[in-house]
Amino acid sequence: MGTDRAPTLKEIAERAGVHVSTASRVLRQPEPADGWSESALRVRQAAEELGYRRNVWAASLRTRKTTTLGVVMPRLTDGVVATTYQGIEEAAARAGYSVLLSSPPDDADAQRDAIDLLAGRQVDGLLLSGLHAPAKAFVESLTVSVPMVTVTRHADAGLPFVGADDHHGGYLAARHLLDRGHTDLAVICGPDHATTSTDRLAGFRSALDAAGIPLRPDRVVSSAFEVDGGIEAGRRLLDRPDRPDAVFTVSDTIAIGVLGVARDLGLQIPDDLALIGYNDIPIVAQLPVPMTTVRSPARQIGATAARRLLDVVAGRDAESTRLPVELMVRATT
Template sequence: MSPDPSTRSSGRPPTLREIADKAGVHISTASRVLRQPEPVDGWSDSAQRVRQVAEELGYQPNLWAASLRTRKTTTIGVVMPRLTDGVVATMFGGIEEAATAAGYSVLLSSPPDDLDAQRKAVEFLISRQVDGLMLSSIHLPGTDFVSSLPIRSLPVLLLNRHIDVGLPYVSGDDRRGGYLAGRHLLDCGYRDLGVIAGPDHASTSRERVAGFRDALAEAGLELPPHRIVASDFEVEGGVRAATQLLSTSTRPDAIFTVSDTIAIGVLGVARDLGLSIPDDLALVGYNDIPVVSQLPVPLTTVRSPARKIGATGVQNLLALMAGRSVESVKLPIELIVRASTRYQTSDSSIPN
């Protein structure tokens, strides 16, 4: 319904006094009614009349004034680099869905994955008076970084990555995921294994590699240092690392990468070197981004519950904001076997 221009000055939003007068109620009644985000069943006729008049006049609540009264902005701040990454974007989708369902808005800052940029992002979000904060790209060891942030009593939750600084976190069970990848390659019969790791400051990378090593140690095997190559989480990083691992006469017969984007880079290098997947080289990724099931050779990978990580993070942050204690959570993961690995026909027994 269009606003009634005869009730107020042109171009000026209606006041509570104008709404109360036209609805025939006291101004305190109008204020109380309009502070409710949605109509409540069983409201009186006068309350319903206030809502109707407010709609007729085009009334919009002053959220800033309301936040000054309540000291709440119903806004969650999120620091999340690499939003162009499919996994990160899916995680953020889970955050937005859960926050919206709870009546909260999300204020996102997506800085580069370095400490100075992230500190500025946190300071920016705090200056916007967010009610809680989620950090998804914390660096190991991270103690000095966290202690330097002006978070004071602001509820803070770590997402995806985590460090030992007493803050609760929500992540996938990355060590278990690395273990499943290693165990699968061993069960398939592969023995000469390589790993392309992510940045050393990322707990996700460290734990996935550690889990992979766990699987080998369980089988009485070790991963030689020269078979682990560091990378970033990008395709180009996978290309550089794969070139180092594969451009020798003693290349591995299987590679585990700590992200699917790295694995895509490996596939490009294997193609350029004339290597067949999985006949010449088996490959396991991590995260199960949608594209990897549609590759010419579909990728075996570890599926990370990215959307659920985001949604669970919001639920736990809201609990912190309500003053409740929250335990850290590692969500279960799943190995998805596709054509980039296959079981060998030769004797591939390993110790149980």
């Protein structure tokens, strides 16, 4: 345009060949589920060519919305968590929303403070990831009145939930080991407060129960979701005369720690020990012994959760969704 001033709606409408009211409507609404119409695409192209930038704060005074979503997501340094967040941010951006992120410690009080902080920033909705069990009591203790959706860990508190079908993932892991003739099985769980861990263990148990194979109490140990936790738990299971012949871990990072312990003990994978992880982070397929794991669609979970929250913000019903998982069979089994 040859000037630093912002283009007017009239100028955008004239370039797009539409009425001013049409241009205004297109520029203030998120992308419809079925995509933009031809006229709407012309409006958005004209706005981009003319250098239009929406004044979000002025719009929020008119609509009482900030077009901002809040995300509470502990453990953002974890690759799976970061990938989930990427899906959230991408889906929010496509709908014309920005994201405010808080990544508190994996602690209930810290999460509650983060929720209060984001609600105070007048976000239109909140995505809650990494909730602590019993999450229902946690959610019911909140004093904020903001639309909310839970991600990866469910709350059973009437809130929509988006995550992986972790129960089925645990079942797939157990069934795979049983099909390969393993009967002395062990599980390394995550913290008891994580429903991702408890659901995966429950699914694993269900397959063993159906096969009539017991899971000894001393074959179930807990670990933090990290390599060091896997090392500690792996030593407890493997550095003993009656070690199991197969181990399922509820995360790939835990499984990597177990691999280190097996190497130090001189165990051959999979001849002496079969091992299955969970999530399918990129590195596990490139290990010297590529790891069998359950693939969880982290990015898709984040994107779906953002769309469900936008449904709630818009006053629409939003159903809970458990996305399918897939067993990736590699050399560790």
